[in-house]
Amino acid sequence: MGAVRRKIHAARQLARFQGAVQQKGLSRAARRHKLGATRKRRLPLMWRPPDMTDRPKLLGISGSLRSGSYSTAVLEALKAALAPTIDFTVLTLNDVPLYNEDEDGATQPEGAASLRAKIAAADGVLFVSPEYNYGPSGAMKNAVDWGSRPYAKGSLLGKPVLVVTSSPGSTGGIRAQGQLRESLSAAGARVVAYPHLAIPNVADKVKDGAFTDEKTSKFLTGGVNALVKEIHLLAAHAKAG
Numbered sequence: 001m002g003a004v005r006r007k008i009h010a011a012r013q014l015a016r017f018q019g020a021v022q023q024k025g026l027s028r029a030a031r032r033h034k035l036g037a038t039r040k041r042r043l044p045l046m047w048r049p050p051d052m053t054d055r056p057k058l059l060g061i062s063g064s065l066r067s068g069s070y071s072t073a074v075l076e077a078l079k080a081a082l083a084p085t086i087d088f089t090v091l092t093l094n095d096v097p098l099y100n101e102d103e104d105g106a107t108q109p110e111g112a113a114s115l116r117a118k119i120a121a122a123d124g125v126l127f128v129s130p131e132y133n134y135g136p137s138g139a140m141k142n143a144v145d146w147g148s149r150p151y152a153k154g155s156l157l158g159k160p161v162l163v164v165t166s167s168p169g170s171t172g173g174i175r176a177q178g179q180l181r182e183s184l185s186a187a188g189a190r191v192v193a194y195p196h197l198a199i200p201n202v203a204d205k206v207k208d209g210a211f212t213d214e215k216t217s218k219f220l221t222g223g224v225n226a227l228v229k230e231i232h233l234l235a236a237h238a239k240a241g
């Protein structure tokens with residue numbers, strides 16, 4: 001059906017329904033239900049989307065605990081590349097204990113509470129993980145677990161997120177991507193739809209806090225741009241009510 005015919009069809013349906021409402025006096029709830037397409041919807045957001053004029057605040061979480069980590073190096077290089085337009089904080093997970101439901105009550109261990117607060121305060125989060133045995137590192141999965149709780153109220157709920165993996169090997173950690181994306185989806189995060197950001201041979205791509213390979217830099221900043229677009233889209237949607 002063409003666009004014009006579709007509009008005429010929709011207008012006729014609406015007129016027919018309005019006529020039925022007048023004749024039969026449908027309840028307000030029933031009318032609301034039938035006219036659901038025009039009703040405003042609320043997003044399940046746990047954080048206030050930024051004003052469009054704000055500099056987006058991004059949190060970059062490294063899934064590696066080691067001091068010479070390439071994952072952390074990728075984040076530091078991104079931070080430097082994006083400094084003119086984005087507030088970028090790099091976080092390592094060395095202080096975050098293993099998730100234990102017994103310790104997740106009214107209070108939590110300091111490192112876990114701090115992780116949650118940082119995720120909650122960010123407009124968007126980058127998860128940059130190494131691949132350990134074809135999956136994300138345990139530290140990274142553990143961070144997702146903390147961010148996913150309390151159930152239906154976790155700091156990751158509704159949060160726009162971007163996933164990046166890297167490896168000194170030739171696969172770039174691509175197998176860990178699927179698992180990490182799936183866990184983030186389970187936590188209710190909005191995983192940005194973008195080609196899988198996997199960096200193979202990462203040892204040749206970053207050095208001394210900067211990218212040494214322009215293609216990698218462009219690929220990753222393209223992903224971050226998609227994340228920022230998603231943040232602005234949500235902000236506009238929330239503003240519209």
Ligand SMILES: Cc1cc2nc3c(=O)[nH]c(=O)nc-3n(C[C@H](O)[C@H](O)[C@H](O)COP(=O)(O)O)c2cc1C
Pocket residue numbers: 064065066068069070071072129130131132133134135166167168169170171172173
């Ligand atoms: C326990 C363990 C498992 C690993 N499994 C994989 C793997 O499945 N795929 C891969 O590409 N590299 C694997 N590696 C190599 C890592 O990619 C490499 O150590 C990398 O530098 C770790 O990331 P980082 O530099 O951010 O610490 C593994 C390393 C460790 C310690």
